[in-house]
Every structure is written in C-alpha cells, then in structure tokens.
Amino acid sequence: MPRFDLALMLHGQYHDWLVTGLFVSLKLAAVVFVFALPLAIAIALLRLAPLRVLRALGMVYVEGIRNVPLLAHLLFWYFGAPELLPDAVKERLYAGNFEFIAGAIALTLYTAAYMAEDIRSGIRAIPVVQFEAGRALGFGFLATMRRIVLPQALRITVPPLISQTLNLWKDTSIATVIGVAEMMYQAARVESASFRSAEAFAFATAAYLTVSLAITGLAAWYHRRFPVRTI
Amino acid sequence: MIDLIHTYWLYFLVGQYPNGPLGGLALTVLLAALALVLALPIGLLLGLARVSPFRAVRWPVTALVHVVRGIPLLMVIFWAYFFLPGVTGHQTGQFSTMLMALVVFDGVYLAEIVRAGIQGVPRGQFEAARALGLGYPRAMQRVILPQALRSMLPSLVNQFISTIKETSLGYIIGLTEASFIAAQINTQVFTRATQVYLLLGLTYFVLCFGLSRIAHLLERRLARRAPVRAARPSAAVPLANESNA
Amino acid sequence: MIQFDNVNKWYGDYQALADVSETIGKGEVVVVCGPSGSGKSTLIRTINRLEAIDSGTITVEGEDIHRRGLDVNRLRSRIGFVFQQFNLFPHLSVLQNCTLAPVALGGARPAQAHQKAMELLDRVGLAHKAGAWPSELSGGQQQRVAIARALAMEPPMMLFDEPTSALDPEMVGEVLLVMQGLVRDGMTLVVVTHEMGFARDVAHRVLFMDQGRVLERAEPHEFFNHPQHPRAQQFLADIRTPFARA
DSSP states (O other): OOOOOHHHHHSSHHHHHHHHHHHHHHHHHHHHHHHHHHHHHHHHHHHTOSSHHHHHHHHHHHHHHHTSOHHHHHHIIIIIGGGGSOHHHHHHHHHTTHHHHHHHHHHHHHHHHHHHHHHHHHHHHSOHHHHHHHHHHTOOHHHHIIIIIHHHHHHHHHHHHHHHHHHHHHHGGGGGGGTOOSHHHHHHHHHHHHOOHHHHHHHHHHHHHHHHHHHHHHHHHHHHHSOOOOO | OHHHHHHHHHHHHHBTTTSSSBOHHHHHHHHHHHHHHHHHHHHHHHHHHHTOSOHHHHHHHHHHHHHHHHSOHHHHHHHHHHHHHHHHSSOOOHHHHHHHHHHHHHHHHHHHHHHHHHHHSOHHHHHHHHHTTOOHHHHIIIIIHHHHHHHHHHHHHHHHHHHHHHGGGGGGGTOOBHHHHHHHHHHHHOSOHHHHHHHHHHHHHHHHHHHHHHHHHHHHHHHHTOOOOOSSOOOOOOSOSGGGO | OEEEEEEEEEETTEEEEEEEEEEEOTTOEEEEEOSTTSSHHHHHHHHTTSSOOSEEEEEETTEETTSTTOOHHHHHHTEEEEOTTOOOOTTSOHHHHHHHHHHHTSOOOHHHHHHHHHHHHHHTTOGGGTTSOGGGSOHHHHHHHHHHHHHTTOOSEEEEESTTTTSOHHHHHHHHHHHHHHHHTTOEEEEEOSOHHHHHHHOSEEEEEETTEEEEEEOHHHHHHSOOSHHHHHHHHHHHOTTOOO
C-alpha cells in the first residue's frame, strides 16, 4: 500500500473536490433543518389535535415515514415521483440540479418525522394543567399551544432535537445514492480518480467527526446554560 | 400495480436464487438477523467495558463509541469495502463487507443499550450480591445481567428494525438486497417507477411496523412483571404512638 | 469479634465518621441509634467494606479487613447483611435467592443447599413460599426472606441496616420476631434501627451516634432511663414527645 500522503488532503485538486463536497453536505443539512423543524412542529400538533381524524393523519405520517429506510425515500423522490409529472417538466428537472432538491425533500420529510416525535414527547412532558389553564382563559387549541405550552416544551425538547440534528448530519451521506455531490460522493470520486482511498476517506471521516463533535458540544453547552426548570 | 407484483414478487423476495446468490427481501432479513446476532456479543463486551471500574478499559472503549457514533454508517461501509481486501488478503464479497460494517456499527449502538440496561438495574441489587460475598464477575453474571437483558428486550427489537433499514445501504456497494432488486426491476419495467418504489416502501413498512408492534407488546408485558420496590421510604417511627392522639 | 480503632471517614468536606473506637464481642447484640445523618448506616456498612474508610483500622475476627491481599468476598460471606430495601433478586424465586450464594461460593451441592434453604425459610416462617417470586410477597415477607438468604452462608455475625424502616407498621413485628429468634440462638448482631422497643428489650448494648461520633454507649436500661450526654437526652425527648418543646 502506498504511503499515506497528508498533502493530498490539504491542497490540490482532490482537496478542492473534497471541500466542495463538505460544503454541499453542510448546505443540504442546513436547508433540511430549516424546513424540517416547522414541519415537525406541525406534525406534532397534528398528533395532539382534539380531532381524531387529525391525530390519525399525524400517526400515519410518522409511522409511514419512519418504517421505511431513507435510501428507499431517496429513490422514490428522485426516480419515482417525477414519473407522475408531464414529460416536459420531467426533462427540465433532470437537466437541472434535481438531485439536490429530491434529496432535500426526502431528508426533510424523514427528519421531520423523527423530530415530530421528540417535540410531541416534549409537549406531553408539560403537565396537562398548563394546557387546561390556557383553555380556561379562553385561548383556542393553537393559541394555547403557541403562547403557553410550546415555549415551555421547547427547553425540554432541545437536547433530543440536537441529537436528531446529529442524525441529519450523518444522513446527508446517503444522498450520494441519487448523485448529490456531497462529501461521500466526492470521496468516492477522489478514490476512483487517484486510488488514494485512505486519504480521501480520512478527510471525510475527520470532517464528519468535527461537525458531529461541534453539534454534541452545542448540546452540552445548552444543557449547562439552559437547565430545565420545573415548578 | 397488481400485475407488477404478480410478475416480480419472487424476484423481489429471493433475488436470483436458486439460479444465483440469495437476494431481495430474504437477503435483507437474513443480513439484518445475522448482523444483530453477531453484534450482540460485541455489544455486550463493549457495554460491560463502558461500566467497568477500570479506567484503562473504560476510556478507550468510550472513545471508540464516540468516534463510531460521530460518523455515518456509509463511512464505515466504505472503510470496510476499500480496506478489508487489503487486511484479509483476499477479495471480500459485498455480503461479507456489509456484514462486517453492520456488526461493528451496531455493536457500538448495542453497547449503549447494554450500558443503559446495566445502569438501570437498582444499585441495591449489586450491593446485595456483593454483601453475600459474590465477586464482581459473578455478581454481574448471576444478578445484574439477567435483569438488565430482560429490560433491554424492547430496545433490542427496535435495534433489529433499525438494522433492517440499514441493510438498504448495501445498494450503494451493489449488494442485491431489497432496494437494489427494486431498482433492477425498475430498469426492466422502466415506465412505472412510481409504483415500483411505492411497493418497495410498502414492503419495508409492513416489515418494520409489524416488528415495532411486537416491541410494543414486549414493553407492556415487561412493565407488568417489574420488580417490587419497598413499601415506603425510611421514616423515623415514634417510640409510642399515643402522643399523637 | 468486630473492632473499630480510630476510624474516620469523609465525604469531601463532610465528616461521616469521627474517631470511632468500639469493640463488639462474640454473641453481643448491639443497637446503633441516633438522628438522621448521624453516620449509623455508614458505620455498619464499613464493616463489610460496602463503604471505605479514610483512616483507622477495622478488625473482624482478628483480621484487619483493609490489609493487602485480603479476600474481601470471603470476608463478606462471613458477615450476613440485611438491607433496608430488602434487595431480593427479582429474577430468582425465593428458594433460589437463598441457594445462590451457597452453591456459587460455598461449593455446596444443589441438594444440600436446597435442604438448608428450606430449613431457614421454615425458621422465618416462609417455607410455604419457597417457589414464589419476590414480587408476589409483601414487604415483611421479603425482608424475612432476605434474613434467610443472609443466614444461608452460616455467618458468625449479622448486620442489619434499618431493617424495618421501609415496612408498613403492621409488618414490623414479624421481622423483629425473627431477629429476636436469632438473638436467642446466640448470634452476634449489630442493628441500626429506630425501633426503640427492640433496643430496650433485646439489645445488650446501645450506641448513640450523632454527626459521625459515638456519643454514648450504655446498657439499654441505663441509656433509656438515665442518658448522660445532652444530645442523647434531646434525642430521647424528641422521640417520646415529638410536639413538645422546652
């Protein structure tokens, strides 16, 4: 096996490829997070709604998404869903940067399902009397949630949400299967171009670990700075 | 959609077997089961190491756990795929590669489940065992682990569900598991991608949702047979009770 | 049989045991009492090394229990210990709880251990529950099984850490009765308890502790009727009339 060449990871063309991949991974994670969180709150509220139909809808979403692997979701949104569109639209999609969009859609729906469950647990941890007090004052379901329950639930929910963000960060790697040019894709590309698998994968491993550590560190900081306060 | 199922159900279920290696859904389940069975002893050892009183054992394992949990499974698969042949000396097939990667990855996650299980057994149990004169290993083996493993069962079933979903990544290295077969079917049929991938999702759903119901049942049955706690916490008992009359 | 020589223990800045020096002879029944946090539980837990000490020596059956090379498991098998929370093993039956240690440690044959365990269960009045699971028993029954379990290794001494504090009042009596039976058989007992009736009627000696120190040691008659130390006087006064204040 050829000697490990550190320089390869630090500058040159392969380095540029890997760095581009890292940025795409980060961009994908950020975009998904921004869309998944509000969706997750909506699903959580759906699962706690007073109407049975709404609750069922929420449950179908969560169970349907979580019991199917992310890879299958990605395959569906990239290969399966466009089939339903008219040919002209389909061709334009595939000509453009559709991989990223399909990947973002699949990841958003997937991540939101998991986040919704964490948010729901957080809301349920708030004593129901808080909710009743809000209703007794005359607030409707949504207003009570928004003004009284959610602000309290958020502090409890942040640690599991940060843990989900960690999962999201790692899940971006699977988008490589539909051709998103994120870090794993670039690492594999460097490998097939240069046969330098060790250096390429070491870079990717280090990058994943660094961001993971940063996210975990954020969780620890939050826990110290904002401890859960109950009555 | 029915005709799709009618034509391809066997191919989706077992791949090219017996005219080729096992594939499809059968391969998915087999791979997941085998990976979990092999990962369990590793998870047990690593979990015990995580609660070990010896720092020299505890620290390296803790570091390993944090590293493996900080990288995607796909990374572990790639490392295995590109380096196993060099390490073992001969070509490793996709199945073996995937199996190795899953065993390492799941072993680490199982270690955390084991650790939580062991730490969930009340401390008094350990003290009672030591007070009888049982050494640390014997106390673990006869008193702590039997209780820990029982409480871990629902988590283990959940881990099995996760592992089934993880096998789908075999697609990326060309393993002929369920998702790969679905993609093959899609290239043959070509114009019904939506249906093919919907069916794939449905299959996973039925399998995983079914297993999650079993886990749920296990959790309920375990809650009923939980160990009894003492009637009430310590309180000073008055010498005579007539004074409160 | 058990000897403390200038034993000290700290939890950080808090001193849990301060210059404790006591001797407990063979066949003696000693009750340790005192207010919460006085160090009574810590004291007996140091005897079988469930707690460590920071200075001083503890000698059991003539041996320094902290000397290098001592087999701590063998030490513990010669000391029966009964916990406040019973700590029966829920995954084993009542009988199996009692045979675990003799078979695994003592090398006893299963049949022998079985018979001995049944005798002990009979002695505590629970032979008919041999096949039951701990979760099926009341607190008082569980504690009696715990005593039988501790006796299974035939230890020359027994330590009780507030054995009845976690029991509903109507079950306290059945456990104290079993303990009284042990006294009649000549067993060496050290008991941490709030049950003053037991102390008065059964104990040979009472040790009163406060803030890690043994403040008074006397025969029960002397202690309850003529306490010397002001803290002991206060303690006894508090117990008798909890709502009165001078």
